[in-house]
Amino acid sequence: MLQTKIHNLVLKNPVMTASGTFGYGEEFADFIDLNRLGAIIVKGTTGERRQGNPYPRMAETPAGMLNAVGLQNVGVETFCNEVYHRIKHLDTNVIVNVSGSSIEEYCKTAAMIDALDNIPAIELNISCPNVKKGGMGFGTDPAMAAQVVSEVRKIYHKTLIVKLTPNVTSVVEIAKAVEAAGADSVSLINTLLGMAIDVERQRPCLSTITGGLSGPAVKPIAVRMVWQVAHAVKIPVIGLGGIGSAADALEFLMAGARAVQVGTANFIDPTVTMKIIDGLGDYCNRHGIKDINEIIGII
Amino acid sequence: MKKYITDFTIIEKHIFNENYFSLTLQHPQHLPEIEAGQFVEVYIPDNKEVLLRRPISIHDVDRDANTIKLLIQKVGKGTSTLASMHEGDILNLVYPLGHGFSQQGNNPLLVGGGAGIAPLLYLSKCLKAKGITPTILLGGRTEKLIPSREEFKPFGTLALATEDGSIGEKGLVTQHPLFQGSYDHIYTCGPTPMMKAVARYAMAKGIPCEVSLENLMACGIGACLCCVVDSDQGHKCVCKEGPVFNANQLTTWINN
Numbered sequence: 001m002l003q004t005k006i007h008n009l010v011l012k013n014p015v016m017t018a019s020g021t022f023g024y025g026e027e028f029a030d031f032i033d034l035n036r037l038g039a040i041i042v043k044g045t046t047g048e049r050r051q052g053n054p055y056p057r058m059a060e061t062p063a064g065m066l067n068a069v070g071l072q073n074v075g076v077e078t079f080c081n082e083v084y085h086r087i088k089h090l091d092t093n094v095i096v097n098v099s100g101s102s103i104e105e106y107c108k109t110a111a112m113i114d115a116l117d118n119i120p121a122i123e124l125n126i127s128c129p130n131v132k133k134g135g136m137g138f139g140t141d142p143a144m145a146a147q148v149v150s151e152v153r154k155i156y157h158k159t160l161i162v163k164l165t166p167n168v169t170s171v172v173e174i175a176k177a178v179e180a181a182g183a184d185s186v187s188l189i190n191t192l193l194g195m196a197i198d199v200e201r202q203r204p205c206l207s208t209i210t211g212g213l214s215g216p217a218v219k220p221i222a223v224r225m226v227w228q229v230a231h232a233v234k235i236p237v238i239g240l241g242g243i244g245s246a247a248d249a250l251e252f253l254m255a256g257a258r259a260v261q262v263g264t265a266n267f268i269d270p271t272v273t274m275k276i277i278d279g280l281g282d283y284c285n286r287h288g289i290k291d292i293n294e295i296i297g298i299i
Numbered sequence: 300m301k302k303y304i305t306d307f308t309i310i311e312k313h314i315f316n317e318n319y320f321s322l323t324l325q326h327p328q329h330l331p332e333i334e335a336g337q338f339v340e341v342y343i344p345d346n347k348e349v350l351l352r353r354p355i356s357i358h359d360v361d362r363d364a365n366t367i368k369l370l371i372q373k374v375g376k377g378t379s380t381l382a383s384m385h386e387g388d389i390l391n392l393v394y395p396l397g398h399g400f401s402q403q404g405n406n407p408l409l410v411g412g413g414a415g416i417a418p419l420l421y422l423s424k425c426l427k428a429k430g431i432t433p434t435i436l437l438g439g440r441t442e443k444l445i446p447s448r449e450e451f452k453p454f455g456t457l458a459l460a461t462e463d464g465s466i467g468e469k470g471l472v473t474q475h476p477l478f479q480g481s482y483d484h485i486y487t488c489g490p491t492p493m494m495k496a497v498a499r500y501a502m503a504k505g506i507p508c509e510v511s512l513e514n515l516m517a518c519g520i521g522a523c524l525c526c527v528v529d530s531d532q533g534h535k536c537v538c539k540e541g542p543v544f545n546a547n548q549l550t551t552w553i554n555n
Contacts (some may be wrong), residue, residue: 023522027539030302033392043524051534058515058525060351065517069524072534194528267351267518268342270393271304 001284002277002292004038004258006185006236008158009093009121011038011259013293014292015249015277017265018240019044019097019123019163020069025085025090031270036277038259039093042083044125045097045113047105051074059205060197064215064242065264066194068208071099071128076109080116088118092281097163099125103151110156120158123181125148127165127190128212139165139190142177161238164188166218166225173219175229187238187261188229189222215264223255230256244272244277256297300332302396302520305409309388310366315446319372319414320382321358324390326365333360335398335422336511336543339367340519342391346380352393353377354538356417356488358447359424367394370447372414396519397542400509402426409435409455410472410497412489413444418511420447421490423454432456434480438472438493439503441465473497482506488513498546498553508546510553512537528552 002013016039022028022290025040033042038127052072059066075085079096087094096113100106106124113122126139126148149162162178164171175186191212196205204210222241230237239257243249243263252260265272280292289295307324314320340352359368373382384390390542400422407426411419416437426433433455439445451457459467460475468475473496487497488511501508510548514526514537521539528537530548535541546553 020519020521020524023520027518027520027522031304052524052527055527055529055534056515056525057527058517058523060349062348063350065350067517067523067525072524072527264350264517267523269304270518270520 001290002295006121006161006238006259009159011093012036013038013280014093014188014253015273015280016041016238016261017260017266017273018261019125020264021266022236025094026086028266028270032274034090037092037273039095039115040090041095041097041123041261042087043073044071044097044128045073045076045079045109046071046100047076047108048077049073054207055212056143056205056207058213061194061196061213061215064213064217066196066206066211066213067191068206068211068273070208076112080112084116084119088116093120094118095161097123097125099128099237103148106148106152107155110152112158114158116221121161122151122156122158123161125163125190127163136165136167139174140168142173146181147176148290149178149181151184151214157185161185161187161250163190165190166221167193171225172228172232175233179235183235185236185238186229186233187240189225189241191220192218194223201206201226214242216224216244217244219248219251223251226252226257227255243276244268246276246283247251249276249280250295252281253292253296254299256299258296300334300395302393303331304393306389306390307367309384309386309390312384312386316443317373318444319370319446321368321370321447322381322384322390323366323368324392326367328365330360330362330365330367331395333357333367333395335402335425336399336418337393337397338394338519339369339394339464340396341369341381343377343380344390345543346376349377349380351517352519353381354396354513354519356511357395357421358417359421359450360441370414370417370420391517397538398540399544400486400511402429403507404482405431406482407431407433407484407486408478408480408482409411410478410485410487410489410493411436412438412472412493414488415513416445416447417488419486420450422486424538427454434458434477434482436472436475436477438458438475438489473500485509486509487511495553499548502550502553509543510546510549511543512541
């Protein structure tokens with residue numbers, strides 16, 4: 001009833017976890033059955049180990065939070081040699097979010113992940129707002145976005161999802177560019193560039209001054225962008241941004257998302273993904289829906 | 300150590316003063332294993348201005364009564380909401396989180412300041428249960444900023460220091476005569492400058508020292524990577540790899 005597809009990926013249900021909010025999944029194993037998830041998208045992975053930005057990296061804002069973690073991660077080699085072997089047996093789609101500062105770095109990482117049997121897809125992160133080089137720089141210009149996607153496409157043979165930034169004049173233009181360059185799916189939105197100031201200390205709340213806004217505050221923007229992109233591209237769209245309930249997830253599905261990702265809400269309730277999956281099933285039962293795909297894109 | 304998400308009932312609220320209060324929370328069944336120095340992430344109910352859980356040290360554990368006690372300082376919107384709650388209300392906790400104190404040493408010193416005294420109560424209780432009598436040195440700017448001090452008395456030799464001399468020795472904890480005793484292990488939690496001073500002293504004397512850090516946190520389980528400290532081995536999550544660290548892992552942080 002809840003099964004859905006993203007390119008060649010079959011998802012048990014449309015609920016995925018958003019990169020950077022779910023670690024490698026293991027962090028949540030005490031709280032939920034990871035195998036019930038449609039997919040797990042693990043922490044953004046780069047060509048080399050990264051330390052990320054200095055503390056403080058987080059600030060709570062009304063109905064949201066700013067972060068400036070800056071892609072702290074173990075690097076692709078440690079991921080392949082160590083982390084992968086701990087999570088490869090999970091009975092769900094484990095997807096690696098691939099980030100970088102150069103096309104070469106994206107390609108190196110994607111090629112190493114391509115060789116891992118139990119990773120059926122990557123999510124190419126051309127939208128991280130918290131790194132000085134690369135990241136969002138690739139995602140804000142249609143030509144650069146197309147270039148990095150087409151280079152990765154040459155060496156990556158499985159499902160290629162491209163994660164888009166909302167910090168652009170036209171997200172539709174970027175989505176069309178990456179579709180033309182060979183993306184199998186797009187996911188959106190990454191965080192919105194934001195800023196907060198501690199007025200008592202007269203200093204920015206984040207060490208990097210600006211950071212990425214996530215949480216319920218961004219949801220209406222995300223739903224609007226998903227709706228715009230879903231009407232403009234033929235490849236499946238994955239929606240995220242402020243999802244914390246089944247009703248939130250349904251908004252994205254009705255706006256045209258074939259699947260959704262849950263991010264910040266995992267921090268508030270580590271079991272929230274299970275509640276959303278159950279809630280989607282209840283909704284279908286209540287409305288006599290036999291297949292969740294019946295409601296995808298009805299708006 | 301397995302982590303849980305559970306609804307607790309507030310069975311006792313004690314108000315020390317306008318800055319500090321404690322909540323005693325009862326678990327519906329037997330409590331799981333909990334280490335002194337671990338913390339909980341508390342869901343803040345009914346406040347639309349608060350999105351994230353709040354990390355709070357475990358002050359005390361009563362395994363017979365299945366209760367956890369939290370000592371809370373009112374510092375912002377989250378803790379103010381908790382201060383407005385009543386006996387009988389439900390609080391949802393994710394717990395027990397992080398690594399606690401090692402409980403090593405036969406003649407340990409515990410140094411706490413302000414809200415940082417919270418995890419030291421259960422530590423002193425656990426040490427006492429092992430037959431060890433710690434020296435407990437608690438400090439604050441003034442008397443009312445050392446709440447719950449009386450509760451430490453059964454578990455060790457208690458000494459106090461206040462900057463205004465309103466109780467105990469006048470001055471900082473590091474200026475207290477008992478601070479420079481001969482100890483074989485030091486545990487500290489409190490304001491960062493205090494912990495750094497204690498750790499620098501301990502390292503200079505070659506005494507093993509454990510510090511308990513408190514950084515801004517979102518998830519509390521090592522997923523978001525927001526709460527990092529710049530350790531000698533790179534960024535470490537205070538929530539997962541801490542909150543208790545050996546001082547010798549943090550030499551750069553301590554000396555900055």
